[in-house]
Amino acid sequence: MKIFDKAIESRMDRRCTFVALGGGVIGDMCGYAAASYLRGVNFIQIPTTVMAQVDSSVGGKTGINHRLGKNLIGAFYQPQCVLIDTDTLNTLPDRELASGLAEVIKYGLIRDAEFFEWQEKNMHALLARDPSAFAYAIKRSCENKAEVVSLDEKESGLRATLNLGHTFGHAIETGFGYGQWLHGEAVAAGTVMAVDMSYRLGWIDDSLVKRVHTILQQAKLPTAPPETMTVDMFKSVMAVDKKVADGLLRLILLKGPLGNCVFTGDYDRQALDDTLHAFCKS
Amino acid sequence: MKIFDKAIESRMDRRCTFVALGGGVIGDMCGYAAASYLRGVNFIQIPTTVMAQVDSSVGGKTGINHRLGKNLIGAFYQPQCVLIDTDTLNTLPDRELASGLAEVIKYGLIRDAEFFEWQEKNMHALLARDPSAFAYAIKRSCENKAEVVSLDEKESGLRATLNLGHTFGHAIETGFGYGQWLHGEAVAAGTVMAVDMSYRLGWIDDSLVKRVHTILQQAKLPTAPPETMTVDMFKSVMAVDKKVADGLLRLILLKGPLGNCVFTGDYDRQALDDTLHAFCKS
Numbered sequence: 001m002k003i004f005d006k007a008i009e010s011r012m013d014r015r016c017t018f019v020a021l022g023g024g025v026i027g028d029m030c031g032y033a034a035a036s037y038l039r040g041v042n043f044i045q046i047p048t049t050v051m052a053q054v055d056s057s058v059g060g061k062t063g064i065n066h067r068l069g070k071n072l073i074g075a076f077y078q079p080q081c082v083l084i085d086t087d088t089l090n091t092l093p094d095r096e097l098a099s100g101l102a103e104v105i106k107y108g109l110i111r112d113a114e115f116f117e118w119q120e121k122n123m124h125a126l127l128a129r130d131p132s133a134f135a136y137a138i139k140r141s142c143e144n145k146a147e148v149v150s151l152d153e154k155e156s157g158l159r160a161t162l163n164l165g166h167t168f169g170h171a172i173e174t175g176f177g178y179g180q181w182l183h184g185e186a187v188a189a190g191t192v193m194a195v196d197m198s199y200r201l202g203w204i205d206d207s208l209v210k211r212v213h214t215i216l217q218q219a220k221l222p223t224a225p226p227e228t229m230t231v232d233m234f235k236s237v238m239a240v241d242k243k244v245a246d247g248l249l250r251l252i253l254l255k256g257p258l259g260n261c262v263f264t265g266d267y268d269r270q271a272l273d274d275t276l277h278a279f280c281k282s
Numbered sequence: 283m284k285i286f287d288k289a290i291e292s293r294m295d296r297r298c299t300f301v302a303l304g305g306g307v308i309g310d311m312c313g314y315a316a317a318s319y320l321r322g323v324n325f326i327q328i329p330t331t332v333m334a335q336v337d338s339s340v341g342g343k344t345g346i347n348h349r350l351g352k353n354l355i356g357a358f359y360q361p362q363c364v365l366i367d368t369d370t371l372n373t374l375p376d377r378e379l380a381s382g383l384a385e386v387i388k389y390g391l392i393r394d395a396e397f398f399e400w401q402e403k404n405m406h407a408l409l410a411r412d413p414s415a416f417a418y419a420i421k422r423s424c425e426n427k428a429e430v431v432s433l434d435e436k437e438s439g440l441r442a443t444l445n446l447g448h449t450f451g452h453a454i455e456t457g458f459g460y461g462q463w464l465h466g467e468a469v470a471a472g473t474v475m476a477v478d479m480s481y482r483l484g485w486i487d488d489s490l491v492k493r494v495h496t497i498l499q500q501a502k503l504p505t506a507p508p509e510t511m512t513v514d515m516f517k518s519v520m521a522v523d524k525k526v527a528d529g530l531l532r533l534i535l536l537k538g539p540l541g542n543c544v545f546t547g548d549y550d551r552q553a554l555d556d557t558l559h560a561f562c563k564s
Contacts, residue, residue, distance in 0.1 A: 008350045013526045036318075038524045039345060039356045040436075063321060068290045074321045075357065154322075242320045244295045 003033040017042040017080070023049035023096075024056035024183060028074070031062030035077035045079045048088040050100020050134075051184055054107075054141035055162075057082045059149040065178060069240045070170045076154055084142075086134050094220070099184025101126060101219040102165075104137050106191065107144040109212070110161050110252070113259030115140050120211070123218045160243060160263040164252040165191030167241050168225070168234065175233035176226050188221035194253055197275040201267055203255040211258075224279055231276045285315040299324040299362070305331035305378075306338035306465065310356070313344030317359035327361045330370040332382020332416075333466055336389075336423035337444075339364045341431040347460060351522045352452045358436055366424075368416050376502075381466030383408060383501045384447075386419050388473065389426040391494070392443050392534070395541030397422050402493070405500045442525060442545045446534040447473030449523050450507070450516070457515035458508050470503035476535055479557040483549055485537040493540075506561055513558045 007016070018041060020030035027045050034043035047057035063074020089097065104126075108116025118136075119126075125133035145162065152158040169190030172181060181189075195212045198204045216223050225234075243250045243263075250265040251272075289298070300323060302312035309327050316325035329339035345356020371379065386408075390398025400418075401408075407415035427444065434440040451472030454463060463471075477494045480486045498505050507516075525532045525545075532547040533554075 004348055004355055005350075008348055008354060008522055011522055011526070011529075013528070014524060015527055032318075036314075036355050036357060038354060039343065039358050061321065066286055066290055068287075072290060072320060073286055073318050075318060076321050240290055240293055242296060244293070245297055246295070247293075 003030065004037060007033075007037055012037075012041070014038050014041060017044060019044050019046060020057075020079075021046045021048065022052070023047065024052045027052050027057050028062050028071070029064055031060075031077055031079065032064055032074050035062055035075035040077070042080050043077075045082040047082065047084060049092055050089060050097050050138075051103060051182075052100075053084045053086070053089075053138050054100055055103040055145060057084070058142050058145045059159075060153065068174070069237060070173055070178075072240070072242070082142075084138060086131060086138065089129065089134065095182060095185075097127075097129070098220045099182035102184035102188040102191065102216070102221055104141050105212075105215055105219065106162070106164050106187070107141050108259070109191070109195075109254060110164050110261040111148070111259055112140070112144055113257070115144070116211075116215075116258060120215055123215065127219070157263060160250070161252050161261050163243070164254075164261060165189075165194050167238055167243065167249070167251055168193040170241065171234045171237035172225050172229060174237045175229055181222070181226070185222050188216050188219075189223065189225045192216065192223045193225070193275055193279055194251065196278065197251070197267075197271050198254040200271040200274055201253065203253060203262075208254065208258055227281065229280055230282050231273075231280045234276050234280070285312065286319060289315075289319055294319075294323070296320050296323060299326060301326050301328060302339075302361075303328045303330065304334070305329065306334045309334050309339050310344050310353070311346055313342075313359055313361065314346055314356050317344055317357035322359070324362050325359075327364040329364065329366060331374055332371060332379050332420075333385060333464075334382075335366045335368070335371075335420050336382055337385040337427060339366075340424050340427045341441075342435065350456070351519060352455055352460075354522070354524070366420060368413060368420065371411065371416065377464060377467075379409075379411070380502045381464035384466035384470040384473065384498070384503055386423050387494075387497055387501065388444070388446050388469070389423050390541070391473070391477075391536060392446050392543040393430070393541055394422070394426055395539070397426070398493075398497075398540060402497055405497065409501070439545060442532070443534050443543050445525070446536075446543060447471075447476050449520055449525065449531070449533055450475040452523065453516045453519040454507050454511060456519045457511055463504070463508070467504050470498050470501075471505065471507045474498065474505045475507070475557055475561055476533065478560065479533070479549075479553050480536040482553040482556055483535065485535060485544075490536065490540055509563065511562055512564050513555075513562045516558050516562070 018034040020027040045057040047053045060078035062077050063071040066072040122133050165187045169186035172186040199209050248265040252263050255262045300316040302309040327339040329335045342358050342360035344359050345353040348354040404415050447469045451468035454468040481491050530547040534545050537544045
């Protein structure tokens with residue numbers, strides 16, 4: 001509403017352009033405002049965090065949170081362009097930087113084994129903010145994202161795989177309280193849970209589980225949800241996840257060798273229950 | 283926000299359908315909520331007023347008001363279907379019925395001279411709620427609207443002509459206070475102002491001015507803005523109209539014989555000023 005107030009008071013007309021300069025929240029919020037202001041004006045994304053550069057600024061998902069769940073209100077609305085300047089990362093706090101790496105790691109796990117192996121070798125360079133390592137990681141992440149989005153913009157299936165770890169992660173962000181953990185931190189813990197569940201289902205072998213733990217620890221990311229999260233907190237938030245269809249929660253799970261995943265509601269309920277109980281004290 | 287709260291609490295998922303059952307405000311609000319909920323779900327329009335049946339339910343414009351102007355926040359979002367049952371008009375208050383006729387009259391003025399002439403002959407039947415007269419008026423209005431929208435969905439030009447009288451009318455609704463006058467009442471007064479201005483510019487002859495007055499009076503619609511409206515009130519609201527581009531207010535004005543109009547910013551400013559002063563005491 002503050003964006004609308006300011007835009008109207010400034011008499012911005014239909015030919016104006018909204019510029020989202022900042023991280024993922026700014027991009028999502030500004031994009032949704034651009035989609036809605038005068039029923040849609042131009043907008044440009046200038047992401048300034050790793051998270052926004054490798055993921056949220058690309059693909060046209062915009063939105064805001066509802067007190068009962070994350071990103072429940074929004075629009076599919078493509079920016080006129082996404083302008084990434086990696087120099088903006090020079091002043092990014094370490095924790096924010098690590099948070100973005102959770103999404104970089106995701107691309108390797110769901111569809112790009114070679115990229116995952118590159119990350120295993122170059123995580124130290126990324127943490128040291130080596131410019132060429134970062135340029136490569138961002139470019140390859142954007143390529144992965146753009147490829148998926150171009151095949152399935154409105155998320156009828158394939159695009160959902162980009163949400164590995166996000167269903168558990170959103171539950172953590174909502175249950176634990178927005179802002180307590182950064183998005184990528186919640187995604188990292190969520191990824192560990194999704195990987196644990198995939199292993200319980202017999203869909204991946206334990207060496208992959210170990211590699212996921214190792215790379216997330218290297219990236220200084222959490223590998224378990226906050227201790228205050230309970231099974232009921234997970235269940236109540238996951239019940240309103242956007243990927244629920246006909247009451248059935250569909251999840252992104254790894255299946256097969258590194259780089260392969262599925263988006264499915266066809267899994268043993270017990271494995272989900274066991275996973276939640278394994279990660280929660282109550 | 284109430285719609286979102288209820289939808290989330292009811293755990294409505296992406297496969298749900300929002301049904302807008304009511305008048306234009308319900309349809310616009312429900313449509314915008316459908317466009318935004320989970321980034322877009324299906325919706326169906328079931329309009330129950332003349333205004334909604336002949337105009338607002340068709341064409342995919344959705345939106346809500348901002349305290350500084352009407353329909354400034356919204357989306358272009360098409361319903362899966364529009365279901366019109368003219369029996370719903372049986373219980374519509376007379377004033378609501380007349381309000382809808384303002385948009386019916388509009389189609390005649392901007393593009394359908396033959397339809398306008400039919401209305402001149404059949405206004406008494408419409409006011410008496412003659413079912414066959416109504417069925418014809420609604421069908422022909424929807425055909426006109428659908429034709430314009432299919433040629434220019436996102437309102438780059440032609441579609442704007444559907445807003446004859448709306449720029450003045452929106453100023454009345456905002457300045458006088460939402461809900462004081464019905465939308466069609468404000469549009470009727472706005473249409474008289476647009477027609478008056480067209481005549482001042484020498485674009486139409488006085489017989490058309492008279493016919494517009496006569497048919498609006500027959501339909502029991504206002505032919506002048508409320509007495510409390512001032513020139514400054516008009517100017518301040520019109521400055522944030524969605525049709526302003528580069529600071530220039532574009533208007534829909536009649537030009538030539540009955541059934542012809544233009545959407546233009548190329549008019550003598552003095553004629554606009556003269557029009558505002560002619561209809562306002564201060």
